[in-house]
């Protein structure tokens with residue numbers, strides 16, 4: 001449950017949404033041109049499949065935002081945290097609290113082999 005809360009907290013980051021929207025605009029436009037080239041180039045607005053167009057923009061938005069969020073949820077040592085949360089060391093089960101914009105520390109037991117997971 002906490003993992004889901006962290007996921008949505010990161011997903012609501014405005015910078016992440018802006019970047020995902022930019023990617024969706026560029027990639028979605030290219031894919032729409034590929035998928036409906038004849039209709040779009042003829043400016044045949046009656047026969048454009050608007051649902052297909054919308055979905056074509058949504059797919060790159062979802063892929064890019066999912067990728068960004070999943071990368072930010074790794075909590076690698078030395079990375080900056082994006083949310084307040086509780087982490088548990090995969091190696092020794094040590095639990096720590098991290099706060100937004102902190103540097104992810106090493107586990108005092110596992111040192112450079114530390115791998116955190118959200119508790």
Ligand SMILES: [Zn+2]
Nearest residue numbers: 089092107110
């Ligand atoms: Zn550890």
